[in-house]
Amino acid sequence: MSKRLRSSEVCADCSGPDPSWASVNRGTFICDECCSVHRSLGRHISQVRHLKHTPWPPTLLQMVETLYNNGANSIWEHSLLDPASIMSGRRKANPQDKVHPNKAEFIRAKYQMLAFVHRLPCRDDDSVTAKDLSKQLHSSVRTGNLETCLRLLSLGAQANFFHPEKGNTPLHVASKAGQILQAELLAVYGADPGTQDASGKTPVDYARQGGHHELAERLVEIQYELTDRLAFYLCGRKPDHKNGQHFIIPQMADSSLDLSELAKAAKKKLQSLSNHLFEELAMDVYDEVDRRETDAVWLATQNHSTLVTETTVVPFLPVNPEYSSTRNQGRQKLARFNAHEFATLVIDILSDAKRRQQGSPLSGSKDNVELILKTVNNQHSIENQDNEQPDYDSVASDEDTDLEAAASKANRQKSLDSDLSDGPVTVQEFMEVKNALVASEAKIQQLMKVNNNLSDELRIMQKKASRLEKQNSTPESDYDNTPNDRDPDDLGSSRKGRQRSMVWQGDGSVPDPAEPHAAPSPVLPSTEDVIRKTEQITKNIQELLRAAQENKHDSYIPCSERIHTAVTEMAALFPKKPKSDMVRTSLRLLTSSAYRLQSECKKTLPGDPGPPTDIQLVTQQVIQCAYDIAKAAKQLVTITTKENN
Template sequence: MAKRLRSSEVCADCSAPDPCWASINRGILICDECCSVHRSLGRHISQVRHLKHTPWPPTLLQMVETLYNNGANSIWEHSLLDPASVMSGRRKASPQDKVHPNKAEFIRAKYQMLAFVHRLPCREDDSVTAKDLSKQLHSSVRTGNLETCLRLLSLGAQANFFHPEKGNTPLHVAAKAGQTLQAELLAVYGADPGTQDSNGKTPVDYARQGGHHELAERLVEIQYELTDRLAFYLCGRKPEHKNGQHFVIPQMADSSLDLSELAKAAKKKLQSLSNHLFEELAMDVYDEVDRRETDAVWLATQNHSTLVTETTVVPFLPVNPEYSSTRNQGRQKLARFNAHEFATLVIDILSDAKRRQQGNPLSGSKENVELILKSISSQHSSESQDNDQPDYDSVASDEDTDLETNAAKSNRQKSLDSDLSDGPVTAQEYMQVKNALVASEVKIQQLMKVNINLSDELRIMQKKASKLEKQSSVSEGDYDNPPTPLELEETGSGRKGRQRSIIWQGEGSIPEDTDTAPSSSLPSTEDVIRKTEQITKNIQELLRAAQENKHDSYIPCSERIHVAVTEMAALFPKKPKSELVRTSLRLLTSSAYRLQSECKKTLPVETCPGTDIQLVTQQVIQCAYDIAKAAKQLVTITTKENNN
């Protein structure tokens, strides 16, 4: 884990104090807001990791901190240091700048366009320049000067360059010299620890020969980083490389789930992929694992006011222009896999990676398989089933390809019609629930700023949210006729729980129209986005009031939100044909009604001291978040349908 940050550290992009994220391949530390932009660029531009809430290999963290402390940021801002830049009006972002467009535009220019890096003199043969840079890198890695090597890599030096005269790669040189941090940097830029030199030796061999045993062990870890990360994602364990165990292959707890013909066909197609296509698929799944894990950390470290904005959301893997359009489409579709489907794909990849690495023929047997995805009797989070449909970036047409991965496609199809709530809960699904609870705890701490029994309050909130969720799904009516909600059990010192019915007659409610036929038409994406922005703006105002304990602002804020929700719902047909649209609209309107009811509980605070304002605030926050989530779903659905 990361050591305590020094107060002098600032964000490399906007100079905000106390940055809590790192961009590994850029050698910098960044703040939350700038990190949200880095994430949207993709891992091929910036590989982000939280300094405190993500496990780190110690030497990798040391490498990043060394680069940061030795001015690696000046590599990416070289021309901005020129006085002429100030004269021309070019400047870096500041903490006060808005994320969009100010910080986002600066960060894209800095890392995506490399607008401020030092430019080499133009030469007719760029390959000669790259070769010269790579030779310089080859000789520089024997020293501890990390920033020099990062500068060379930023200019085009190749981490896997094979020196024709020396007969080896930069990683061989770094390993022989015991330069652990140089090895970490080279590995981040793609250096392969398994590459043999002209004598048939690998960097691992040279590290062991030189007595650098910790470096040798780390190089082995790097060699198996992809499969280690996939295994750790599912079961929280990595293989014991020291003992010669290089693979941990989890298996679904109920093996009967894997016996369908579709599952067998998917696995067969996966096994028939060429090594090249299999490696591409494995790398894409690795990136998706990184996206999902970073999402979980992001959720656990943000407050509600940032959650309801679209600036921080990375719903699928961003487009990598170096990949084909069909590969980018396949990568984006990975986000649509629910936890069970994605776990099955990961397990199949791990199994086949082991088979290919060991040179075994195709076989149905599984040796040394661990049953770590145990059945859990509790309900699993509806989030795994009710994921927002991602709004894909603009890439080519949706055609069948090997990379959509035949295997991946079949894996998804095999359980499309199954009810996962009746099946075993995987470790990943359990972690999703756990992360949601952690996120709730963080939000409460930030918004309430009082010393309360958080675990008790969380259980209460979870119980109430569960009841509300069940209640909202009971009605088979249209979204514009929300079910009659129940006032939930009130809890607190010396009070008994009670329930009583409340009949909703809020202003702006949508009248029922039983004669209307189902309609498949949807409003324009622009109209939906405009109404969503209005809803989001009002929600942010409500959450600010909650943070500042301005309870008297709850009711007027909720009324404005209710009006905005009613106007948005009115854009849609009275009886939408799409079940997904109906579900989202039902969540939107019922949450707005619930919000008004919760906010009205603040009225007797002065005259009735027994009111639990803290609990009310928690429910207000939950309602606001449900409204924001439903609005986002509707934006995604209309965008997708209108683009088809």
């Protein structure tokens, strides 16, 4: 641990004193409250580590400190540094702001929607832009200028870019130059230390060839980071890579091997997965280990009198919209594995990873495989008895309406733990402590307490129109937290660690209310007209939520059509190309959410090809779309009220 936490350091998101967490991939230090929001976003948005209570590879911590000290935060708050942002009403959060909604909305806008990063000039060919950025990254990593490389990565440069003329990747260049901190940054953004260049050499080869032995050893560690992390989680030890030991396979202490047909089938299924699917499963388990370990640190470091609140709940892995719904469901169900089951899954992944790397044939091993993979894919028939409960978190665990799903999940976890008679295992006590946050009765009770169920939402929606009329000239938030209006590819959305702010899943493109050839118009409709259309939208949303509450799934499509019609009528009130950025982004959120709502509702149609429809998942997505529509309508009422007064 380096000498850090100087008194001058402040939280990157709210400027609060003495930040105790780091966002590794963002190069920032953050306070406890802001960290609770980061955790709910998921590792694909922010990878958090505690600065004192989490083990750090020294050079990884040095990399984050260097970025923080050299102003990496300005990358994510670029437009907020412009004096014009004050005029537009945008500002960052303050230490005194409430976590929800103030800090949470700002952090989501900053990191998830990338609302404040520098925008590239529009170009017809986005692939050329990404290629140019990647070439700049390729050149920059030979220097020690970390913040330049992070800026390029934030704009869409690819960490694994293979330079067609040079015949190598940025990590080859950094390794040859001995730039260990650049190597750390590239690895955080997905660079592979095992990639070969045109000569067949890896970054490890170049580091050793240049006499950069510390870098070479660190690259080997990064190459085995996934399996090392899983082994350390179970037994607190890591392999000795220097002496050629690359795997540790912990063993169960009990001898009650499960030789049932289910266990044999699960083992066979794991071994028969393609390398690609096996890697996906291993990565998902890695993320679950990270979630459980972070929860354990969270329990140990927080004020226990205020610990169990809606601001700290991350009961299962948040959604990554770049993954399929099936994979997201499987990832979240990993939280339901009790200590023995999860340890078994981790051990079998480690065993099979070693087998695959060494090229060993399938064996008839009698390893204990209790129920593994039973909840990780569509064919988990053993879980049918739980199908009436929603398992999918459609909004990354930070919306109140998802707390009911989280609470029911935690309840099922508790009953599962008590029903299964686990034999003694060497890691059981260790892992059960880490699982405490998931299984604790206190958290379940608190989740129930803070939960707003659908009937509550109906009452809120019924009062929305009257509340909107009473809005004063102050916007709900002091910054623009709607998705930016650039193309997703401008930010390298395919790169590891990046998430698009708005995912379109329909059959066509979302229409942009702003026509490119129309002249910008400052004219806005009257507040009364906007409120009237908002009341119609609200009424239609009430019908949809009532149908969801009463499980009338066949009503989803007609309800969504009525909502879409009302949204179209409301959008038609505004000029084709509004002059205000806030109006354009709110209209975009309004119309795209209406289209996404229709797309989700169509999934309830019978006879749809593909995997069976998970009606609970569809309902969660439908509700989220309805919330987005209501939010956008409220923003438009607020804007027109302010502009017309």
